[in-house]
Amino acid sequence: WEGEFFPGIPKIKYEGSSSKSPLAFKWYNGEEEILGKKMKVEVMYVRYDEHIHCRLQDWMRFSVAFWHTFRGTGGDPFGAPTKMWPWEDGTNSVAMAKRRMRANFEFIDKLGVELWCFHDRDIAPDGATLEESNANLDEVVALAKELQGKKIHPLWGTSQLFMHPRYMHGGATSSELGVYAYAAAQVKKAMEVTHYLGGENYVFWGGREGYQTLLNTDMERELNHMARFLEAAVAYKKKIGFNGTVLVFNSLPWTINSVVVCNWRTLLIEPKPQEPTKHQYDWDAATAANFLRKYGLIGEFKLNIECNHATLSGHSCHHELETARINGLLGNIDANTGDPQIGWDTDQFLTDIGEATMVMLSVVRNGGLAPGGFNFDAKLRRESTDVEDLFIAHISGMDTLARGLRNVAKLIEDGSLAELVRKRYQSFDTELGALIEAGKADFEQLEKKAMEWGEPKVPSAKQELAEMIFQSAL
Amino acid sequence: WEGEFFPGIPKIKYEGSSSKSPLAFKWYNGEEEILGKKMKVEVMYVRYDEHIHCRLQDWMRFSVAFWHTFRGTGGDPFGAPTKMWPWEDGTNSVAMAKRRMRANFEFIDKLGVELWCFHDRDIAPDGATLEESNANLDEVVALAKELQGKKIHPLWGTSQLFMHPRYMHGGATSSELGVYAYAAAQVKKAMEVTHYLGGENYVFWGGREGYQTLLNTDMERELNHMARFLEAAVAYKKKIGFNGTVLVFNSLPWTINSVVVCNWRTLLIEPKPQEPTKHQYDWDAATAANFLRKYGLIGEFKLNIECNHATLSGHSCHHELETARINGLLGNIDANTGDPQIGWDTDQFLTDIGEATMVMLSVVRNGGLAPGGFNFDAKLRRESTDVEDLFIAHISGMDTLARGLRNVAKLIEDGSLAELVRKRYQSFDTELGALIEAGKADFEQLEKKAMEWGEPKVPSAKQELAEMIFQSAL
Amino acid sequence: WEGEFFPGIPKIKYEGSSSKSPLAFKWYNGEEEILGKKMKVEVMYVRYDEHIHCRLQDWMRFSVAFWHTFRGTGGDPFGAPTKMWPWEDGTNSVAMAKRRMRANFEFIDKLGVELWCFHDRDIAPDGATLEESNANLDEVVALAKELQGKKIHPLWGTSQLFMHPRYMHGGATSSELGVYAYAAAQVKKAMEVTHYLGGENYVFWGGREGYQTLLNTDMERELNHMARFLEAAVAYKKKIGFNGTVLVFNSLPWTINSVVVCNWRTLLIEPKPQEPTKHQYDWDAATAANFLRKYGLIGEFKLNIECNHATLSGHSCHHELETARINGLLGNIDANTGDPQIGWDTDQFLTDIGEATMVMLSVVRNGGLAPGGFNFDAKLRRESTDVEDLFIAHISGMDTLARGLRNVAKLIEDGSLAELVRKRYQSFDTELGALIEAGKADFEQLEKKAMEWGEPKVPSAKQELAEMIFQSAL
Amino acid sequence: WEGEFFPGIPKIKYEGSSSKSPLAFKWYNGEEEILGKKMKVEVMYVRYDEHIHCRLQDWMRFSVAFWHTFRGTGGDPFGAPTKMWPWEDGTNSVAMAKRRMRANFEFIDKLGVELWCFHDRDIAPDGATLEESNANLDEVVALAKELQGKKIHPLWGTSQLFMHPRYMHGGATSSELGVYAYAAAQVKKAMEVTHYLGGENYVFWGGREGYQTLLNTDMERELNHMARFLEAAVAYKKKIGFNGTVLVFNSLPWTINSVVVCNWRTLLIEPKPQEPTKHQYDWDAATAANFLRKYGLIGEFKLNIECNHATLSGHSCHHELETARINGLLGNIDANTGDPQIGWDTDQFLTDIGEATMVMLSVVRNGGLAPGGFNFDAKLRRESTDVEDLFIAHISGMDTLARGLRNVAKLIEDGSLAELVRKRYQSFDTELGALIEAGKADFEQLEKKAMEWGEPKVPSAKQELAEMIFQSAL
Structure with missing residues (x-):
């Protein structure tokens, strides 16, 4: 594959709300300062060594999800793949994985973001053995490291412990000890490559960590196993130094008018109530928090809240964000939305401005999300098959959240909503x-x-x- | 009102599964021993003093819910009351409350149970002031104490903090300090009378402890208030000695082949996801557990799991029971069921034998429920307006759970289900x-x-x- | 009661979107022309005699729902009434009914609308006999007729066949013949008074026309009864001349640039899936349409689509509106909204602008709703207890739909969405x-x-x- | 592949309810007569020519669904295939299709049923062109015809218009005319082969006949297209003689004590509310009935009710069956179940005996289902990977429905439920x-x-x- 992957697509620019162009931002303007911070800070961090970096807490830390954008096929339980991206050659080879990675970084560059997220098995193919899989991963990761350059790095990495049939009973909660060990090995490697790429967080989504029926399940034993697994992950994180150090930079010129926060790399748990299982152990924010507290892991993890998962668990997205926040656990947002009448994960790009405004209310109250951010865990509809649809969808998602931030600023400037709440509770003052x-x-x-x-x-x-x-x- | 309240109704007896009589038990046979314990133990406890008692863990500790059975009107959001019980005189007077209490104990006697549950305001009318309400309550409670006799006492008492308009923003989580204080006073009194009546547990159901919209709510502050309130309840429980002591009775003749457990009086939280609020803070078992752990209250409370609340929160009843159990929190069951297609609390009597079998699986694994039991938080359908319907419904509910217990015994005797589960996890052995x-x-x-x-x-x-x-x- | 009911409330005026006043319209401007028609037409109709009138199809035909606004108590299944409106005297007397009616017309006047909706039993109390109930109704209706003056009349009337215990098994579908007859008599009278007041439509909402369980229900027989009942209603409508005549007014000065439609009075069925019953026979638009077609009633009824009912039946509001529209049945809109996470009817005022825009898309495609309109079948939250909240809620609802209309105008002017759809199907052209x-x-x-x-x-x-x-x- | 496909599996026999064998029927006993008919009639029909046959209305007309049983891979939206059946060679070749067909008939034989269902593309692979696909189909169908022998034939055939990407916007309702034509050609061929195999019905399930968003959809035009398509299918059915003739066999010996019904081959529509689309046009029984009535197709189709689809549409399975029945449309049952807490199609084998009893109540009221039957549109859980699981699941499903039939017989013999219902409505008699x-x-x-x-x-x-x-x- 020679030349551009997206030949007709320009670098996406901010043109303001009167623009009619589908390939321009109407609300997202990285340079613009809202509520004392820019939407995006170009020079985002200073690396002192390979493992530690610090960054300004810009509001909108958008990340492209490799799996949806580059591995989404349009397949569904009743349908075959529909996406026929021109750069795909129909294979799942390492060579194809590397070509795809180059497409990813062109996409990131044209969209104007600096973060991406990945599963190990999305970016590199499974091999015949674990060793071979690791080697495949190393080869692709080396290229990614090179393509990242100075500015780009992963918002987070994660391990795909749900696709392969070996994980059909779970990874950490599999009834088979051999699978538990395999999952541990896979997470170990994925943490290493995330660290190597300068990733800021590492995520656990337990798609198969749950049950289909309690009739054949020892839930208590499975939960104990999950706790042991996560304890081992914490230990390994510390061992490889994937944790950062608190640094204070008072004298740097760009700290003026900005809060400088030194990011600890964070382990994140992503709640989801069900699907593919009947019940997933990380059902919602409160369930995950209870688990972390029960097993003494509460200080070691934060939560990655996904809006579509929130609504599937019977909560508004805003509720889940607030629940995470007041438990001290709001670490990242998977920025998507579901359909209020649909009972499965549709992973749509969020375009509802009311919802986006509530999301940003939580983010502003949280003082931003760093080292977390907004990962677009969202996919094109199956029937959207043009390459440009990938851009349109991301632009729409970014604009919607930026519009949400602008609305929050209006609410805060107006002040009357905050005043209404303050007054409600004044008898306790x-x-x-x-x-x-x-x-x-x-x-x-x-x-x-x-x-x-x-x-x-x-x-x-x-x-x-x-x-x-x-x-x-x- | 002279004579019997239920003149045509005999004492309900066990007639076996071939009986066609609606007024006989077909599966519930108190005298019968299943899995090493009787369904019901006639002489259930030994009182050493007013506050401490111990009991055999009989399996089926059925309780009549005063509110549904004697205060249920058949009213719904679109309809006026339909129940015109002959003993009601149309007033909400103390005299009527006392007459109704006598009906309650005749009902309990004819049904053959020995436990009942109540809210303070169900059994005695609100007065013009708190003092007057307390006096009304005292008068009715004195009668109840007398009518209870030696065998009968409350499974639990509770305080109605949701009906009166003063509680429209909550009790413990009201935005008004005056309401918080009022709720505290009301719970204090309700704990006292529950203790006086020999009640074995005290329940908190926070029907208004939640929010309608986050836009006007400080959820964090409200949750803090709720924790403070429950801390104060724990302190008051201890102060009045509503807690029991561990006693060991090795030498009593009736301990042969039975485990003797000395009941601590238990404070119970009853999870429910929503209704009447959009979100209730005790959403489900895991949410309640997280709250208890966060605020250091985990050792002081157990949970009262209601099947209809379980399904409204997106879980099977069995899931909620198991979640409570493995968190060490399974304290009581509100034995009812909902409708799988209905999104509000229908509080129907459980008649599904598969569901009842799963419920009893959890109960057997928990070693029984004592000092908790099965409270029939279930009501007649609005259109069921015969006095005998009250009996039919309770008989059906008791038979269904008894049948569930019999099925569990069959499953355990057969052994193949347990063996299937054991084998699944044997790689960890x-x-x-x-x-x-x-x-x-x-x-x-x-x-x-x-x-x-x-x-x-x-x-x-x-x-x-x-x-x-x-x-x-x- | 002397003087004003709403002393501090001015006539609500349009102040534009920059207004911060809660008691002003920010988007609804009756005088403004959008897409060729005014939002509201002051001189709306010409009466040629008592029964026939014709009107311009202004877009926004807002109506106040008497029951929510003046009979809503704030009660819910777990709570007592919270609204203590100053004009209420605590009785359900005819005198109180008349005072309330005067409050209604002051409210309508200050809000600046000209339509209202009512149930028979909301506006006048039940009597001891049907004759007495009818007399009560006549007395209140006579006052309403006087207070209406020249400009105001009912958007529709209806009969309350769900609140009284006699209707617990249904009205038209009751298992009791006596109830069927009673319901017929009640509808007959309600049609008469609606006609007398110049009402433009008559609505059937079958809150009890459904079942709680199929085990005790003969659904086929009940549906047959319902069809017979509605046939009789059609016959009676024609008999009393509640149907209008098609008139053409070519020469009237105000017909320039406007379509003049002569309103047939319409019988409307209001679909709702369930609540209070487990299943209501008018589940959704398609179900109601099937019923009408099966029994040969398709030409005699249109549908009153309620957004909250739509979502409870698993559809978006827009879907139900479009289903009604393309079946030729879109007759009226109950303008409210539900909560996407709540499984019962919350009847909230619609404030979501995206949803409002979709609603108005259907209305514009339908060429307006006349003789139907937008009835605010919406109520204050239980905790909203200030008199001014009644106004704030209605203003918010009117503004939201007006904003929806403005957005539709923008979409139509822009044209790109319509063009996108046109292109999709061009292979069929x-x-x-x-x-x-x-x-x-x-x-x-x-x-x-x-x-x-x-x-x-x-x-x-x-x-x-x-x-x-x-x-x-x- | 040589020899047996299921070497360890015997012919499944009836052993009665005390049997502990997973590979025996405990409730299904084909030979047994219940309510005047056998569960299964061995010599089921008499063929007078290729196109017309008549049969006794035995109650349980069980059918194996080829797609789930032989093409189900265990894949789900988050997971790769898990079934590694020994006879599969990893290809989608015609040779593999033929081997699989032989496995199908061994399975049918060992299970002891005589009906099967298929999609065109399940039994034979897609070719590069329509002609090639048709040729593949012909080759496999010829083998199936041979393997069927005298006793076995399809309960129904259908066409797979949802898997291939060409159908991503629908088949009959695609926005592309070329796809409409392609779908017509595919259905034409599928009807022909169903007819050739002696199939008794032909089914339309419109998995893609719906929309993802109304914003880009002309629902009215799409519904018109769907009607035109089905009209053409009716015409073609008649053209090829796929319709049968009414015959009366008074003199046949086996008609004693049995109703003889001559089966018209039936076209069936299978309602489903959504998934894969946001809204499917055949949402539920009432929606499908409305469509059929609107377009004058009501006499030409019946419905295939699937229990899991019923619950996804917000109804109980029993409700959908009764709705179909009283609209004269109950033609077939897809015998499966969903999970009450899950919002997508889980297609589980029905094992709930209460539900099965209600299903059989409708079937008995309908006088049986012939020419329809019970198709096991049900699949193994993803984690069930033993060959024997295929048998266990089907046995469990057959036993459950047989037990349901036995329960219905008990209810009818007892008579008290029917009497209760009769009395309820006696005021109308x-x-x-x-x-x-x-x-x-x-x-x-x-x-x-x-x-x-x-x-x-x-x-x-x-x-x-x-x-x-x-x-x-x-």
Whole structure:
């Protein structure tokens, strides 16, 4: 394959909201400062050595998901592949993997992002043995390292422990010890290559870590195995130094007006309720948090919240983000959306501006996501088969979240929504409120007060007003 | 009201599965021993003083829910009350409350159970002030105490913190401090009367502890308040001695072939995902467990799992029971069922024998539920308006669970399902398996093994066989 | 009650999108012309006699729902009423009904709409007998007629056949013949008063026309009864002249640039899948259409599509509107929304602008809704207890739909979405396409063509581009 | 491949409910007569010529689905194939197709059924051209014809219009005319081979006949195309004589005590709400019926109801069966089940005996299903990888439905459930009831009666009693 992969596609530029071009940003403008930070910071980090880097917390840390963008075939349970990208030769060879990797970096460059995400088996083919698979991976990763250059690196890497039939009963929770060992070996290698590529996080999505029926499952034993597996991952992360160090850069010129945060590489768990299994052990944010707390792993992991997974678990995306945030676990967002009437993972690009505004509300409250970011775990519809559709979809997704950020800025500047919430709870901003919140008000004291005060006054919650204010900012 | 409340209804007796009588048990036979314990133990406990008692762990500890059975009106969001019980006089007076309490104990007696559950405001009317409400409650409770006699007592009591408009924003999580104090006073009193009546547990169901929209809600602050509230409840429980002591009775004659467990009175949280709020903070077992762990309350509470709540949260009832069990939190079951196509709480009596068998599988694995039991948090359909329907429904619910227990006994005696599960995991019953389970197998060791072994063999999960065995036991 | 019901509330005016006032329209501007018609036409119709009128098809025919706005209590299955409107005296008397009716017309006037909807039993209390109920109704209706004046009249009336316990098994589908007769009498009267008040439509919502379990239900017989009932309603409509006449007004000055449509009074069926029953017979638009076709009633009814009912039946609101439209049945819209994660009817005011834009796409394609309109079958949240919340909610709902209309205008002016769709199907705009569409292409001809052409080319569906265009118009 | 495909598997025999063998029937006993008919009639039909046959209406007309049993790979959206059947050689060749067909008939023989179902592309590979595909099909079909012998034939055939990328926008509803023609050619051929094999029905399942988003879809035009396509199919069916003739066999010895029905070959539509599309045009039974009525096709098609599709559309399976039945459209059952907590098609073998009993209630009311039957559109779980699992699953499915039939017989013999229903409606078994049901009772008559009678009495619906009776029969 010679020359460009996307010959008719220019570098995508910001043209403003009046633009009619499908190949331009209408809302995303990396250079623009919103709420004290740029959407994107060009010179993002300083590498002091191979393992440690620090970066400005720009708001929008967009990442291309290699699997959907370059390995998505359009196949579904009732249909064969539909994507016939011109650079594909029909093989799953290492040579094809390398060509595809070059397409990936041209795509990243034209889209103007600097982060990408991958599974080990997406970027390089399985070999006949683990050793051969590792060698394939090394060969492709070496090329990726070269193509990354100075600016680009993985937002995160992960290991594909769900596609191969050996994982049909799970990886860490397989009923077969040999599979557990194999999964450990695969994760070990994937952590190494993520580290080598300068990846900022490492993700666990347990597509097969769950059950199909409790009739044949020892759930307790499986969960114990999963905990042991993750403990071993934590130990290995530390062993290879995939963790960073806190550095403070007061004197660097670009720290003016910016918060400098030194990124710890983070291990992330990605909750999903079900599919492919009937029940996945990382059902939702609260379930994952309970697991981490039960097994003493709470300080070692954060969560990668996916909007489509959120809604499949019966929650709004905003709820899951807030649940993760207030448990101190909001680490990354898989920026996609589902269909409210559909009961499986559709992984669509998020284009709903109301939803995007709520997502960005959580991100702003979290002070940004770094070292996490927004991974477009989203795919073209099966029927979208033009190469340009890949760009249109990503542009639409980036614009939607950028528009969400702009709306949050409007809400914050306006101030009336925050004021409405503050007022709702102001009865607790009192002496007794402080005692209650400090755990110093016992039932006897409270009963005395309740009898003294008589029937409490309960004001309107003003939900319709809150919704009106919110919609007015869109 | 003179004489019987249920004049045509006899004491319900066991007649066996060939009986055609709607007013007889076909599967529930208290006297019968299944899996080493009776379904019901007539002399259930020995009271050493007012506060501590111990009991045999009979399997079926059925309880009548006062609210559904005696306060259920048949009203729904689109319809007025339909139940016109002959003993009701149309008032919400203390006199009516007392008459209704007498009906309750006649019902309990005729049904042949010895436990009941109540909310404070179901059994006695709200007064104009908290003091008056407490006085009403005291008057009715005094009668209940008398009517209970030696054998009967509450499985649990609870406080109704959702019906009165003052609780529209929550009780423990209300945005109004005055409501928080009022709720504390109400729970304090309800704990006292539950204790006085010899209740074995105290339940928190947070129908309004949640939110309608995150736009006007400070979820983190509300959760903090909820934790403070429950801490205060724990402290008050201990203060009034509502906790029991561990006693060992080796020498009692009735301990032969039976495990004697001394019941701690238990505080229970009842998960429910939503309704009436959009999101309830005790969404499901895992969410409640995470909350308890986060706030250091994990040792102080167990869970009351309701089947209909389980399915509304996207789980099977069996899943929620098992999740509670393996987190050490299975304390009580609200024995009801929902409709798989309906998205709200229908609180139907469970009549599905497959489901009942799975429920009983968890109960047997848990070694029984005591000091918890099965509370029939289930109501007649709105259109069921005969007095006898109250009996038919309870008989059906009791028979269904008894049949479930009989099926579990068949499954255990047959042994093939347990054997199927044991075999699935036998690769972990090895030296390396033991190392893994002890947390002593690191990624490097495991990788070495994986390479040494090559591709692992992965046997069939035999789900269809497991289902065949299960169905054959029904 | 003397003086104003809403003393602090001004007549709501259009102030434009920059307004921060919660009591002003930001998008709804009755005077403004969009896509060739005004949002609202002040002088809406010409009455030639009491029964026939004709009107311009203005786009936004907003109607206040009496039941939610004036009879909504805030009660829910777990909670008592929360609304304590100052004009309520705690009784359900005819005097109170009349006072409430005056509040209704002040509300309508201040909001600036000219249509309202009602159930018979919402506006006047049940009496001890049917005769007494009818007399109550007559008394209140006489006042309403007077208060309506020249401009205001009902968008539709309906009969409440679900609240009273007599309807617990249904009205038209009750297993009791006496109830069937009672329901007929009630509908007869409600049709009469709707006619008397100049109502433009009459609605059937069958909240109890369905079943709780098929085990005790003869569904076929019940459906037959429902058909007989509706046939009788059609006959009675014609008998009382509640049907209008087609008139053509070529010479009226206000017909220039406007289509004049003479409104037939329409009978409407309102689909809802379930709640309060497990299954309602008018499940969704297609189910209702099948019923109408099966019983030969297809020409006599249109559908009243409610967005929240649409989503409860597993469809998007837009889908239900389009299904109704292409079956020739789109007659009215109950303008509300549900919550995508909630499985019951929340009847919220629609504030989502994307959804509103899709709703208006269907309305524009339908050439408007007249004689139907937008009924705000939406209620304040239980916790919204200020009088002004009633206004805020309606303003928000009106603004959202007006904004939807403006977005549709942008989409139509831009033209690229329509062009995208046109192009997708252009292969059928050919000779063979015409033959196919005329039913003149048989399998043999088509096979011949298929073999001649070989593998067909299948272009991208451009869904992401369509979504980008759509979102850009918001 | 030489010798047996299933060497360790015997012919499956009936051993009764005490059998512990996984490879024996415990409830299905073909020879046994239930409710006046055998479960299975060995000599099922008499062929008078190639096209017409008649058969006894035996109850259980079980059919093996070729696609799940022989083409199911265990692949899912997140996983590669897991089934490695020993007879597969890894190719999709005609030779492999023929070997697989031989395995199919050995399976059918050992299982003891006489019907099978297929898609054209499951049994023979796609060729490079339509001609080549047809030739492949002819070659495999010739072998199937031979292997069928005298007793075996297809319950139905169908055409696979969803797997190939050419059908990504639909077949009959594709936006591309060339695809419409191709689909017509493919259906034409599939109808021909179904006819040639003596198939009794032909099925349309429109997996891609629907939309992903209304934004790019002209739903009305697509539905018109679908109607034209089905009209052409009806015409072609008649042209090739795939329709049968009514024959009456009074004098045949085996007609004693049996109803003899002469089977018309039936065209069937299989409703499914969604998946793979967001919305499928044949959403549920009522939607399909509305379509058929609208386009004048109601007399030409029946429905193939699938239980898993039923629940995905928000209905119980029993509801869909009854809806089809009372619309005169119940033609076949795809005997499977879904998971109540899962939002996609899991196609599991039905093992729930309560559900099976309800299914059989509808079948018995329908007088059987012939010329339709029970097609096991059900697949092994992905993790079930033993050859014997194929047998276990089918045995379990057959036993479950046979047990359902036995339960129906118990219910009918007991009679109390039918009596309960009869009594509910007895007020209509009166003179006025007859008038109402004849459409001769107008609103004025009914009002008069209602006033004369006063408040109607409304008895209990006895749902709990109905459920108790039902469960007692299991």
